Amino acid sequence: xxxxxxxxxxxxxxxxxxxxxxxxxxxxxxxxxxxxxxxxxxxxxxxxxxxxxxxxxxxxxxxxxxxxxxxxxxxxxxxxxxxxxxxxxxxxxxxxxxxxxxxxxxxxxxxxxxxxxxxxxxxxxxxxxxxxxxxxxxxxxxxxxxxxxxxxxxxxxxxxxxxxxxxxxxxxxxxxxxxxxxxxxxxxxxxxxxxxxxxxxxxxxxxxxxxxxxxxxxxxxxxxxxxxxxxxxxxxxxxxxxxxxxxxxxxxxxxxxxxxxxxxxxxxxxxxxxxxxxxxxxxxxxxxxxxxxxxxxxxxxxxxxxxxxxxxxxxxxxxxxxxxxxxxxxxxxxxxxxxxxxxxxxxxxxxxxxxxxxxxxxxxxxxxxxxxxxxxxxxxxxxxxxxxxxxxxxxxxxxxxxxxxxxxxxxxxxxxxxxxxxxxxxxxxxxxxxxxxxxxxxxxxxxxxxxxxxxxxxxxxxxxxxxxxxxxx
Numbered sequence: 001x002x003x004x005x006x007x008x009x010x011x012x013x014x015x016x017x018x019x020x021x022x023x024x025x026x027x028x029x030x031x032x033x034x035x036x037x038x039x040x041x042x043x044x045x046x047x048x049x050x051x052x053x054x055x056x057x058x059x060x061x062x063x064x065x066x067x068x069x070x071x072x073x074x075x076x077x078x079x080x081x082x083x084x085x086x087x088x089x090x091x092x093x094x095x096x097x098x099x100x101x102x103x104x105x106x107x108x109x110x111x112x113x114x115x116x117x118x119x120x121x122x123x124x125x126x127x128x129x130x131x132x133x134x135x136x137x138x139x140x141x142x143x144x145x146x147x148x149x150x151x152x153x154x155x156x157x158x159x160x161x162x163x164x165x166x167x168x169x170x171x172x173x174x175x176x177x178x179x180x181x182x183x184x185x186x187x188x189x190x191x192x193x194x195x196x197x198x199x200x201x202x203x204x205x206x207x208x209x210x211x212x213x214x215x216x217x218x219x220x221x222x223x224x225x226x227x228x229x230x231x232x233x234x235x236x237x238x239x240x241x242x243x244x245x246x247x248x249x250x251x252x253x254x255x256x257x258x259x260x261x262x263x264x265x266x267x268x269x270x271x272x273x274x275x276x277x278x279x280x281x282x283x284x285x286x287x288x289x290x291x292x293x294x295x296x297x298x299x300x301x302x303x304x305x306x307x308x309x310x311x312x313x314x315x316x317x318x319x320x321x322x323x324x325x326x327x328x329x330x331x332x333x334x335x336x337x338x339x340x341x342x343x344x345x346x347x348x349x350x351x352x353x354x355x356x357x358x359x360x361x362x363x364x365x366x367x368x369x370x371x372x373x374x375x376x377x378x379x380x381x382x383x384x385x386x387x388x389x390x391x392x393x394x395x396x397x398x399x400x401x402x403x404x405x406x407x408x409x410x411x412x413x414x415x416x417x418x419x420x421x422x423x424x425x426x427x428x429x430x431x432x433x434x435x436x437x438x439x440x441x442x443x444x445x446x447x448x449x450x451x452x453x454x455x456x457x458x459x460x461x462x463x464x465x466x467x468x469x470x471x472x473x
Contacts (some may be wrong), residue, residue, distance in 0.1 A: 001198055002201070003199065003205075003233060004159060004201075005198055006159070006197055006206070007156070007157075007158035007164065007194055007196050008194070009158065009192055009195070009221075009468065010152070010155050010193045010194075011151070011152045011168070011171060012150070012184060012188065012190070012193075013062075013152065013181040014126060014147050014150075014188070014189040015147075015148040015181055016150070016180060016181050016182055017052055017054045017055050017433055018050050018081060019052060020036075020041055020042070020052070020145075020146040021049075021055055021123070021124075021125045021126075021147065021148040021315030022049030022050060022125060022146055023038050023040035023041050023050070024053065025038050025146065027147050027148065029189070030187075033141040033143060034141055034142050035141075035284050036143045040146065041140060041146030042088075043087045043089075045382070047271055049271075050281065051076075052148055055148070055150075056099065056277065056346065057287055058148070058181075059123050060099065060100060061119055061287055061290075062150060062152070062175065062178065063100025063101075063103060064100075064287065064288055064291060065174050065289060065294060066102055066104070066105055066174075067103040068101055068120075069100065069101055069102050069103070070099070070277070072099040072278065073096050073097070073277070074098060074122075075271070075272055075277065075387050076093065076094055076123075076271040076274045077093055077095035077096070077267055077269060077271055078090040078091070078092060078093075078270075079091045079093045079095070080266055080268075081265075081432050083127065084130060084138070084140055084299075085142070085284070086128065086129075086132050087128070087142060087160075087289045088264055091125060091216045092124060092125050093128065094120075094122040094124060095153075095268040096278075098120035099121070099122050099123055101119065101120045102117075102118070103121065104112055104116060104117050105118060105167065105170065107163065107167055109160070109166045109167050110162065111235060113161050114166075116155070117154065118153070118155075119154060119155050119364060120151075121151070121153075121155050122150070122151055122368070123151075124150075125145070125148065125149060126144050126145065128142040128143070129143075129144050130140055130142055140155075143308065154167075156195070162222075164194060164221060165222045168192055168221060171353055172295060172347065175320065177292055177320050178294075182372050183316070184374035186216070186233075188216075191215070193211055193215065194211070194228075195210065195211045195270055196229060196232065196235060197232065198207045198214065198232050198252045200379045200450075202289060207232050207235075208242040208244050210228060210232070210241070210243055210244075210466060212225070212228060212245055212336030213247075213257060214245055218262075223247075224254060226251055227247075236391050242259065243256055243258065245257055265394045269387050273283070281452050284420075295317050295318075295320075298376075299313045299314055300313075302316060302317065305463045306330065306336035306340075307336065311339045312344065315341065315344055316344075319358070321358050321359050322358050325365055326339055326343055326473060328365035329365040329366075329368050330369075332365050332368075334372040335371060335372065336368035338375075339368070339369075339372065342368065342372065342389075346386055350389070350390055354393075359374075361393060362393050362394075362395075363389070363392045363393050367392060367398060367399065368389075370398060370399050371385055371388060372390065372399065374399055374403070375387075379403070381457065381460060384457065387456075388403065397434065414416075417463060420458070421463070421467055421470055422470075423449070423450075423453070423464050424449040424450050425445045425446065425467075425470065425471070428449060429451065431443075431471060432446070443464070443468070444469050447460065447467065450463050450467075
């Protein structure tokens with residue numbers, strides 16, 4: 001029997017609104033436990049929810065970014081179940097009428113195109129958080145209760161863990177580009193739950209579906225799906241049933257958590273305290289018109305407009321802040337390829353060393369453009385520019401200031417360089433003999449002597465030219 005994986009993914013993304021979904025409490029990560037709570041998000045008797053318009057707009061925005069249809073009318077439902085971190089004993093969610101639906105996202109995995117259908121992208125509220133202590137006690141922090149939560153559900157179109165990893169990378173990038181979520185998995189702002197089973201379409205056979213919970217990184221999703229495919233392929237039929245499983249990160253395996261509930265178990269019914277939503281078409285259009293350029297389109301434009309290689313464009317657009325910095329530096333007058341090389345090299349190296357983001361870099365795009373243009377016009381060498389940049393980043397001073405303070409202007413005075421060329425030739429007779437004997441690499445010793453004498457300030461191109469001319473006499 002030829003079995004093939006059939007995998008769908010649910011992603012829950014906390015929305016970056018200032019307040020919660022149905023009340024005015026702060027939507028804030030890391031606050032004092034149980035400090036951002038009120039009767040509404042705690043579900044106390046007599047409290048009534050009011051929808052957060054910004055959260056609705058963010059889901060519409062995401063749906064549009066994922067090529068979804070926006071519903072003309074939708075409504076909220078109550079999803080009934082009991083957990084200690086859900087004080088109402090039900091979650092306000094959407095069931096049969098999602099806010100956006102029927103979209104898609106196109107991926108490229110291992111050079112092959114992959115088309116993933118998006119079933120729905122809808123709104124709900126988040127639950128609280130359980131904190132389990134070593135002594136067996138459990139504490140509950142209700143701050144997260146009522147935080148706007150967006151659920152993005154795909155069709156079971158994935159067939160490999162690599163496809164899922166690529167999807168999550170691209171989805172996270174899109175959410176950050178359009179500004180609806182931090183998508184920080186380490187903060188719980190993005191959570192992925194794959195559902196895995198194996199099918200044999202020719203024989204109408206499928207293993208029971210297994211949902212994997214509590215995955216806190218894209219790497220964990222990848223490894224858990226990879227393991228689950230192997231487990232189901234090796235299991236006997238009597239060992240398999242529809243269930244929810246947990247991923248043991250340290251040991252690298254999934255384990256049974258509970259038998260899987262169905263929609264009937266949740267007893268969905270329309271939320272009686274909320275009227276249906278009917279997004280105004282003009283409002284939806286205004287959201288559409290406010291959409292920023294998405295990563296794939298920006299990557300394509302960087303190649304076409306700036307003549308960058310595909311690799312450079314992909315690296316630069318992997319962060320909206322880096323892509324913005326690149327464009328601002330080019331607009332300030334620097335060469336696009338030169339800016340790209342510096343961002344991927346010296347700038348990223350400095351940021352990684354100092355554990356900073358590019359938003360925290362003290363060198364402005366205009367400041368970097370000034371430095372690179374000083375290299376281009378021959379004022380300083382590329383080597384000296386590499387020494388100047390970290391000083392700029394540490395002090396906030398401009399390249400011009402540092403060059404003047406340290407006397408780092410590139411030496412292009414031929415009279416002065418002629419003296420140094422003669423010294424180099426006189427002090428390196430073996431290198432001269434080797435070069436005249438056909439060993440081109442011997443020229444490096446002569447150039448190196450002059451660069452050492454000038455602390456790297458001599459114009460290397462001019463030095464090369466002058467030595468060659470002198471030795472050809």
